[in-house]
Amino acid sequence: MFGIRADCANFRTKTVPGNGQNPFFDESFTFYTHFPEMALLKFTVLDDEFIGDEFIAQYTIPVDCINTGYRHINLLSSAGNKLAGCTLFVHITATHGADKAIDDTTKCLINNLSELAELKFNVETALIKFKEACDVGSVANIKYCVRTIANRACNAKGLTIKLVKSSGLPTFIISDGTPPDILKKALQAYLAWCKECKTLIDNGEPIRKTLLEIQALLRTIQSEMNSYVEEANLSEKKSQKALENFNWNMRVLKEQLTSLDQYTETCHSSFLKVIEAAQVNGVEVMTETES
Structure with missing residues (x-):
């Protein structure tokens, strides 16, 4: 997450080995934001067994535009182009203090x-x-x-x-x-x-x-x-x-x-x-x- 200094945070899931198609990341992360209007949440998918470049796909969304519930995130290339059949299925919850x-x-x-x-x-x-x-x-x-x-x-x-x-x-x-x-x-x-x-x-x-x-x-x-x-x-x-x-x-x-x-x-x-x-x-x- 990018934003004011107090809101910046980074989490990384464990690697799912031997599963290049439909890997399941059974983990959850909690972000705390003081100024959501200035925060961006970035999803990045990396390859742990890469040759040359570990980057696979990414997507960045403003925090105040995030909808709760089960969501499909259509991932993009590093140039911002949509990648066919490349999505993340996530569950998002948001709570007030x-x-x-x-x-x-x-x-x-x-x-x-x-x-x-x-x-x-x-x-x-x-x-x-x-x-x-x-x-x-x-x-x-x-x-x-x-x-x-x-x-x-x-x-x-x-x-x-x-x-x-x-x-x-x-x-x-x-x-x-x-x-x-x-x-x-x-x-x-x-x-x-x-x-x-x-x-x-x-x-x-x-x-x-x-x-x-x-x-x-x-x-x-x-x-x-x-x-x-x-x-x-x-x-x-x-x-x-x-x-x-x-x-x-x-x-x-x-x-x-x-x-x-x-x-x-x-x-x-x-x-x-x-x-x-x-x-x-x-x-x-x-x-x-x-x-």
């Missing part, structure tokens, strides 16, 4: 929601792999998968299978023989799914606690939103947009809290269904002390 409390809270919210989304994705992915290992359809339930495991164990000669409730996880134990590959694959996928469920249950509670704290803080900020908007000296259209975005974040937070509770309950109930299905299909169920 008075909105720092909102900005910090939103960043914390995004981090926790990202972690929550990853936990849910891991559970869903592990469940899909478990069903595939059992050769059942995607609409099949957990009890049907357990029935498949029990049948495969029953069809294997000289094999004994038990279900042991260990450390909160209902774990299948094979004894008196070596399980066939088809059964071993299903048991490995089952254990991976159980571990992902347990991870969501264990890590979900502190995330839930943090989200509730953020929700309480946002409700406090919500009562002062009008004063924040006035201090930022926004136009009527931008003020309305800011209020809409804030209310949307509140709705997303509420929905994600509900989703977390549902996923946690589903994981707990799935473990109970595994135990019930094992008993129905003739699998001995034991506690860890009994085993």
Whole structure:
């Protein structure tokens, strides 16, 4: 960034090796401007493995002309000529100094929601792999998968299978023989799914606690939103947009809290269904002390 001395700053992303087409720069940078009317923001793309000249493309834009949100930046040559098919896809946010409390809270919210989304994705992915290992359809339930495991164990000669409730996880134990590959694959996928469920249950509670704290803080900020908007000296259209975005974040937070509770309950109930299905299909169920 170029401008008055206090506004000048320079950031550089890490090199994305071996990807000359559509490289992904998963980094974010924060610029602080005291005089945005005099500041210019320049994007420059360089080649770390250059021969002769590292320059690839660039684009410079006045800071007060920057629009927030997801944007395509059409890059130019050093002479200012447009380069076909050469763009940067970026996400830009801009905040007023008075909105720092909102900005910090939103960043914390995004981090926790990202972690929550990853936990849910891991559970869903592990469940899909478990069903595939059992050769059942995607609409099949957990009890049907357990029935498949029990049948495969029953069809294997000289094999004994038990279900042991260990450390909160209902774990299948094979004894008196070596399980066939088809059964071993299903048991490995089952254990991976159980571990992902347990991870969501264990890590979900502190995330839930943090989200509730953020929700309480946002409700406090919500009562002062009008004063924040006035201090930022926004136009009527931008003020309305800011209020809409804030209310949307509140709705997303509420929905994600509900989703977390549902996923946690589903994981707990799935473990109970595994135990019930094992008993129905003739699998001995034991506690860890009994085993």
